Amino acid sequence: MAIEVRIPTILRNLTDGAKAVEGKGGTLDELFTDLDSRHAGLRDRLVDDKGLRKFVNVYLNDEDVRFLGGLETQVADGDNVTILPAVAGG
Amino acid sequence: MRFDSLLDSLGRTPLVGLPRLSPGEDVRIWAKLEDRNPTGSVKDRPAFYMIQKAEKEGLLTPGCTILEPTSGNTGISLAMVAKLRGYRMVCVMPENTSAERRQLLEMWGAEIISSPAAGGSNEAVRVAKGLAAEHPDWVMLYQYGNEANALAHYETTGPEILEDLPTVTHFVAGLGTTGTLMGVGRFLRERVPDVKIVAAEPRYGDLVYGLRNIDEGFIPELYDDTVLTTRFSVTSGDALRRTRELLEQEGIFAGISTGGALHAAIGMAKKAVKAGERADIVFVVADGGWKYLSTGAYGGTLEEAEARLEGQLWA
Numbered sequence: 359m360a361i362e363v364r365i366p367t368i369l370r371n372l373t374d375g376a377k378a379v380e381g382k383g384g385t386l387d388e389l390f391t392d393l394d395s396r397h398a399g400l401r402d403r404l405v406d407d408k409g410l411r412k413f414v415n416v417y418l419n420d421e422d423v424r425f426l427g428g429l430e431t432q433v434a435d436g437d438n439v440t441i442l443p444a445v446a447g448g
Numbered sequence: 449m450r451f452d453s454l455l456d457s458l459g460r461t462p463l464v465g466l467p468r469l470s471p472g473e474d475v476r477i478w479a480k481l482e483d484r485n486p487t488g489s490v491k492d493r494p495a496f497y498m499i500q501k502a503e504k505e506g507l508l509t510p511g512c513t514i515l516e517p518t519s520g521n522t523g524i525s526l527a528m529v530a531k532l533r534g535y536r537m538v539c540v541m542p543e544n545t546s547a548e549r550r551q552l553l554e555m556w557g558a559e560i561i562s563s564p565a566a567g568g569s570n571e572a573v574r575v576a577k578g579l580a581a582e583h584p585d586w587v588m589l590y591q592y593g594n595e596a597n598a599l600a601h602y603e604t605t606g607p608e609i610l611e612d613l614p615t616v617t618h619f620v621a622g623l624g625t626t627g628t629l630m631g632v633g634r635f636l637r638e639r640v641p642d643v644k645i646v647a648a649e650p651r652y653g654d655l656v657y658g659l660r661n662i663d664e665g666f667i668p669e670l671y672d673d674t675v676l677t678t679r680f681s682v683t684s685g686d687a688l689r690r691t692r693e694l695l696e697q698e699g700i701f702a703g704i705s706t707g708g709a710l711h712a713a714i715g716m717a718k719k720a721v722k723a724g725e726r727a728d729i730v731f732v733v734a735d736g737g738w739k740y741l742s743t744g745a746y747g748g749t750l751e752e753a754e755a756r757l758e759g760q761l762w763a
Binding site: 369411412415425442447 | 517519567568569570572573592622623624625647649650651652654656657658659660661662663664665666667668673676677678679680681682683763
């Protein structure tokens, strides 16, 4: 078992076109670092020196990680992580 | 109930319990029926407030043109008010919205400018801002950044909920402009200790998120994440499933975004049951299902309906 991470279209150039990739780690931060070791440049598109980038939304099992623990959110095998760009509604 | 005109009848919508979908006596789910507004959606409230504010400030005078980026409901509400008040209405709407929304807009006399499907409402906002720059005499009310949007809910929706249900513990609504959540959320937070404010954000297919740079995303100016307790991303599959459950078990015929809010409300209900806590969870029925009949959301299997909805904006 691993953590499944869904990748938005705009970032699939970093995952050889894959819609989802797998990774491991105890926190979201560790997961992104693990992913970056196989998909170089991915972490930099998601995170800057202040944390998650402004227009990047990350969901752990459909819940926005900004309301969980940000990059320090605990993750575990079997979890689903979804990355999406911020969009308008209304 | 008697009113002097249609606009005077706005708001004061029913709050109805869901006896079958609620887990039990201690954890109850309540639907705020915003489809019972003049044009059939929650957006009548902010539309009326935004126009009234612009009139008071002298921005809008008879004969003016109103411009607004909208995936439908706000445009429909604005078009209705504009027609009654003598304004011209121009909507910028993504091309991947339901046929009924276009028909309703045209019915109330709005002109529609289509924005590309790819990029969804982000594109509509971009196109509208361009048009506003080209036509400085047009008045863009701009629901994403207009304080009157949230104020409508702070002054009307929030107080109605608290009056009808003083024991409210949770408020759940769809996240679009964020106006409903910001307005009701602030009102309840000031008056109900530990109230939980929960956002249900629609998750679409890839097309809607577009291919533009991730640094060009969009966050409504009204959004203040400190008002929220948490925020869920709801897939179209989950939203459809809940929309149908609401119809089959409680008899409420609602639009698809309502299914998204109900999904989050049921999630919060389960959490409360697990924690052994009492809960009165209010969620917003943003509109009825009429405008989505052509999307095939209510017929065939869920899988078929989900496939038909791919690439469509349903909130």
